[in-house]
Amino acid sequence: xxxxxxxxxxxxxxxxxxxxxxxxxxxxxxxxxxxxxxxxxxxxxxxxxxxxxxxxxxxxxxxxxxxxxxxxxxxxxxxxxxxxxxxxxxxxxxxxxxxxxxxxxxxxxxxxxxxxxxxxxxxxxxxxxxxxxxxxx
Numbered sequence: 001x002x003x004x005x006x007x008x009x010x011x012x013x014x015x016x017x018x019x020x021x022x023x024x025x026x027x028x029x030x031x032x033x034x035x036x037x038x039x040x041x042x043x044x045x046x047x048x049x050x051x052x053x054x055x056x057x058x059x060x061x062x063x064x065x066x067x068x069x070x071x072x073x074x075x076x077x078x079x080x081x082x083x084x085x086x087x088x089x090x091x092x093x094x095x096x097x098x099x100x101x102x103x104x105x106x107x108x109x110x111x112x113x114x115x116x117x118x119x120x121x122x123x124x125x126x127x128x129x130x131x132x133x134x135x136x137x
Contacts, residue, residue, distance in 0.1 A: 025100070027097045045122065050079060051079070052081050055080065056087045099111070
């Protein structure tokens, strides 16, 4: 019985991982730091495991300066991705950083300016996991 329960839990965890939403932020080093400050609020959210900061490939050689400017390495859940294809796929506004939530297929399901994050929407797409205690009665 314990083996069956364990396998069911393992299956649920794998299904949730397979269909998990992803959070992307499109940025440019030309964006003002104040406009990008929402990244730090998101990095403190326990329900979000990974935040992918997407920049155009041309900024890869400036990665040290970008790190110094934004201090992204202070937050282990933030990963910086230099990808023209992802940037073109998600970015609609080159002048402002954007927050995009995508499904496992990278299809957009939510978008907002990083300057005006709606935390209710974030919690809708990244709910805190609830634990259930089972008694042995």
